[in-house]
Amino acid sequence: MNSLATNYFHLRNPWTIAWWSASYPGFGHISMGNYVSGFLLFFWEMTVNTKARVNLAILYSFTGRFELAKEVVDNRWLLMYVLVFIFAVWDSYRLAIQFNQLSLLADRHGQTLPPVSMSFMEINTLDRRAPWVAVAWTVVAPGLGHIYTHRIPTGFFLVIWWMAIAYHSHLFEGVQYSALGLWEQAKAAVNPQWLMYLPSIYGFAAYDAYVNTVEYNRLFEKEQDSFFKEKYQDPDFRMPTEEAADMYVTASFEHSLELELAISELEQMGIAPASICAVPMNAPQGNVRMFDTIHRADGLSMFDLPTVLGTILMLFGTMWGFMWTWGPIVWSLIGLFAGGALGFAAKYLLYRVYARKPPPGKLTEVVLIVGCRRAEAETVERVLAGHCALSIGRKE
Known part of the structure; x- marks a missing residue:
């Protein structure tokens, strides 16, 4: 390049x-x-x-x-x-x-x-x-x-x-x-x-x-994908079931620069990289999209x-x-x-002959899990929503 x-x-x-x-x-x-x-x-x-x-x-x-x-x-x-x-x-x-x-x-x-x-x-x-x-x-x-x-x-x-x-x-x-x-x-x-x-x-x-x-x-x-796996999959990150943080905010995204901007803004707020986990999602085999778009491409x-x-x-x-x-x-x-x-x-x-019907709408490509204090949860959700999150949820 x-x-x-x-x-x-x-x-x-x-x-x-x-x-x-x-x-x-x-x-x-x-x-x-x-x-x-x-x-x-x-x-x-x-x-x-x-x-x-x-x-x-x-x-x-x-x-x-x-x-x-x-x-x-x-x-x-x-x-x-x-x-x-x-x-x-x-x-x-x-x-x-x-x-x-x-x-x-x-x-x-x-x-x-x-x-x-x-x-x-x-x-x-x-x-x-x-x-x-x-x-x-x-x-x-x-x-x-x-x-x-x-x-x-x-x-x-x-x-x-x-x-x-x-x-x-x-x-x-x-x-x-x-x-x-x-x-x-x-x-x-x-x-x-x-x-x-x-x-x-x-x-x-x-x-x-x-x-x-x-x-x-x-x-x-x-x-x-490589960037997220290297920087935002810390081995010390505790999943929500392990109750290592007061609050967990989970959001779904497409691959985009907006996602990286959201993560950098969270870090500026004081949330450590070890409290952020980004999990890239792979499309299931056989779910063929016949028309490639900016959002999806499967090679067929x-x-x-x-x-x-x-x-x-x-x-x-x-x-x-x-x-x-x-x-x-x-x-x-x-x-x-x-x-x-x-x-x-x-x-x-x-x-x-072999293509399954693709699901409607945009697909989740990255799941982001953020561990934070209870008082920070609303601000975290606002940051994620402002950077084009497809969906957001929280768990105390």
Whole structure:
């Protein structure tokens, strides 16, 4: 962890990573935090694909114009393209398996990260963020969702290249003509060679921003769990049944900085750390939440398949849109939403086979027990309530 980004091991589906490398070489490596390899493969794809006119050949092939596909492609560049393309897919799959093994070892050894990193350039903190907010900013412009989660190298890389591709593809001219219903002008305005880069960039950026946000939330929870176990589980702490204090105040919380602020305020009141016990709670096995949120994430995300299918159908919509009435912009959006809806439906049906219905409302993630004098109990309760306690009780 440094001021510009947090790089980390977490469990990934190797086939999903291989797919993003096939969608656009370099994306699989960037997703895993291999920035140098990923950026080099991205530059290679941009250069060789453009020189070989691979996108145009794909467009003509999938619209049945095979002679044009043969004429437009440059074989001197095409043969070079195939070799590195296969390597990018293979290497990202291999690395995903290796990183999964390292992730398991890190979990078993209980390794955590420091919660804050500062430099003269940036401040990076572990905190909870909403995955769908990251996706929403990505829809506005790929890369903004990564900046929101403080993955700065990927964020600015995607923003800059999205601007360049949008400019060379005449994306916004096509959007303007499509919004006005001028379908033929929209087809004529856009550059298909550059426009066909955009489905992969949008799909990957949304998927990666979502996954990063969920996994950063987990890192925050792990770090806070470790902090509580180290500092606020004193072996001399007496549980309420042992009657070591006049009064015990018990409260339930979600993982948050508010909880740490509440504990620090109690310490300022004069309550010793040995009189405070924080117990992180683990979700029961089998209680699967199908939609990850800022509050809960269990790794069985519904977002991977929708982004993959959305990217594929968006690409086909872009290609076939040149042959159909509404043009490539409208049909690419239709393909995106249709693929996303199909992916969500498939994941929903899959998870319903074994997923239990999640309990409503917010879940207790940390139980805090504070031993205090009878006269301090009301003040302790007020402090806890002021820092977003989900519930509070007391025992004399």
